[in-house]
Amino acid sequence: AQTVTQSQPEMSVQEAETVTLSCTYDTSESNYYLFWYKQPPSRQMILVIRQEAYKQQNATENRFSVNFQKAAKSFSLKISDSQLGDTAMYFCAFMKIRNSGGYQKVTFGTGTKLQVIP
């Protein structure tokens, strides 16, 4: 079974600064996806960024980027130029690729609550 660990329950960052959220995972799979989801106070879980394990290049989406270290099983999220709207819970998630197709089973971490301070 896969596990996802987020060791930082809460973090804060000044507006316009950079913050990094940590995530480690444990799996014996070689082919999988990793995700960061954002859950603002509105409760809508929104996909922020995803990374395919077979790609060595780190994914980026505008101000969001990841540092994917496959051997270390680490998947951190960097938010640059933090904005007030980035205040939310952030969940790291793992998805095994099913060779026979079918639904996706995603394992989530416990989340990191990020507060952006004006």
Next chain:
Amino acid sequence: ETGVTQTPRHLVMGMTNKKSLKCEQHLGHNAMYWYKQSAKKPLELMFVYNFKEQTENNSVPSRFSPECPNSSHLFLHLHTLQPEDSALYLCASSQDLLYEGQGPRGFGYTFGSGTRLTVV
């Protein structure tokens, strides 16, 4: 609009009540999920429906009863709940991603905004 709609947004119910949560998606996805979100715990997968067939039931107590009449609608029927069942219940949907012979696409889930359930 995200494409996954959950109603009601909030629900307070007594332990002897019967209520239902509703989830609707208009994304053409063929898999739908119920998750339970409690404070300081990982999201707990409860049920999965793939092409309207229940494919997973993660040892959920029988006081939770899912129903998937078609690939766009998912219900969670609740009866004789306990106070510890108070939580945020999230619905999600996804598209069957990986077919034999094709490459993975890995789009992840699309979530609804959840139903905040309080059992009194």
